[in-house]
Amino acid sequence: MQRFIQFNDENINSFQLMELIDLAKTLTKIKDMDVEYGPLNYFDLPNKKVLVSHFWDHRTLEEEWLGLTSDIFIRAIGTNHFSDVKEINRYINKMKNSPLYSFSKQLFMMIEDARLEEIVKRERPGTKKAFEARRTIYTKYFESQLKVHLVKGVHTDALFNFLYMLLHARSPITDWPAIQKEINLAGPFINLQIQRSFDSASTGDSAKICLELVEVLEDILQKDMLNEYFHLPERTMQEWEESLTFDELKRRDPLQNDDEAEEKATGEEEVMEEEFQTWHRESEEKGDSFLQFDLEQGTKTNIKGEAAREGDEGDQALGMVQGASRKSSHNDFKGDIDESREEEREGSGENYGRENRHAYPVYETASAITPENQRKYDSFKKEISFLQKKLQKIIEKTLDHKKIQPRNRLVFGRLSKQLVPYFTEEQPRVFYKKDEESPQIDATFTLLLDCSASMQDKMEETRKGLILFHEVLKSVRVPHEIVGFWEDTDRASETSQPNHFKTVIPYNDSIHSSSGAAVMQLKPEEDNRDGYAIRHMTERLTKRAEKNRFLLVFSDGEPAAMNYEQNGIMDTHEAIIQARKHGIEVMNVFLSTEEIQESQKDVIQNMYGKYSLFIPKIEELPDILFPLLKRLLYKSI
8 A cells, every 4th residue: 555646756855954054054154044945046045045946856966966056156155245226126126017027027037036146156166167167057958948038939938038048148149039039129128138147246237237227128028927036035035135124123333442452361369349331421312223332333342242130120110030820710812821821831842853843742641451452462472473583582681691601801910821812912911701791781772663644554564663672671671661652634734743753662661561452552543743753752762771772663665744745754763863962873764665765765764864674575574674673683782
């Protein structure tokens, strides 16, 4: 049974995306800057993200990488630092009533990007290779689009395609295609405007060139553009300009004097508490801001500002104290208060990844074991008993061997019969000890099971694998837990996503003889938010005292949950990296009922790296898990 039909079989390369995010953060110097894939490339500063285009998909690896990095370069350096958002919004407002509105916006982006490209290459010469590839690929693309639109008679799009070729031509183009008679007559004027764009020194210059060009073309072209090649986000630009008002509240004017303290602050200076009046001669002139201090004189020191201070009674007047809402005794605003409290409770996932900020956990425990649960468990246990006993004997023999194995090459202890090192080494180790070691396995396991709906045809065999793990670990007294996870689709909304964690075998009961039948209570449920689940299990494992901690995730594909499709792979990969930083070994057991496609393998390996075990035939699960469990236990002895 397939989980769904993939009409758009596009999988995100999480390693590549992480590199792009690091690049964007470095160039913008904004630590929260994100990168997302989208139809078109643009910069969204208010939401702190760069959109890179799907235009670069399905090309060679080098072309794809150069294209994606050129998107980052032109937005994170060019648009971020060298575009005037006020001029952009002024241009948008002037063009809103134009019959060539889409054409005018895309024309502006094309000319502005050409200006920014030259600035970026001058500021950072290392970007030239990426921009060279960008220009070559785009030129070939617009050449093909020009031919298509000439055949179809789509004059506005054909003109735009030709304008790109004209703007980025390595040598002057004299032969104009026969787009439309009126357009060819206006050719000298269009050529002149394109040549002027080479000397554009600001966003305002680019806007002025486009205004003049569009004004002429409005009388020639009958229809606006059908396609969108370059995106100018109007709402984003408006939000960007509005956000600038906050910066204007900050002091930008220099000090009247430029003195620096000769002695550097050490932090041990004597502090004299003195009353500071809000009025003095430096703040004599009234400002527009509330309680604004216009201090423009003073001596610069290395003491850091904006430090936390102790609050006082006057803070309440400034509205600086944040309180929590409480239920009113009146009924007027009961609904509003209850809703805010509910959202605060539900939005408890902010510490578990940005994609999970609206997710919250719902913890469940196993219910009472029914006779049917026990009967099925006993039946499955009988099927895997041979493997369980075989592995138990191997581990016990290994422990016994380690218990009596002497420790050699020590600096003190019993003198060894092997005295050759005494004559051949400067610091010979010729002693040994025969002390007993603790015959215990220093390890703990968490088995995390994806209980999404697509596990319907795999759940029964998966339970056998879990029972094998449980019985073997119980026999050698290794603490472990088994948890099923899923997201409740029926109750999920844009701001509230309940994620269930059902612990059927907890750590405390894992080595007891009657604890296994609860595994049979795990069944297919709904969606799966893997990164969120892995973060919760990581929290549990970090509290364990064992030296070796393992997290095994049993799943049958990529994450799928509300608002989690595009970034679920990336979020899961980040969760895995965080777990491994805590010394937890995270592995995936990929379950399937048919041959596994290479694209599926790529997705899983993007998340888990080489720590992935692919099982193409679910009925072979216990036999394949046997060597894995054996290797992990050996590692912990």
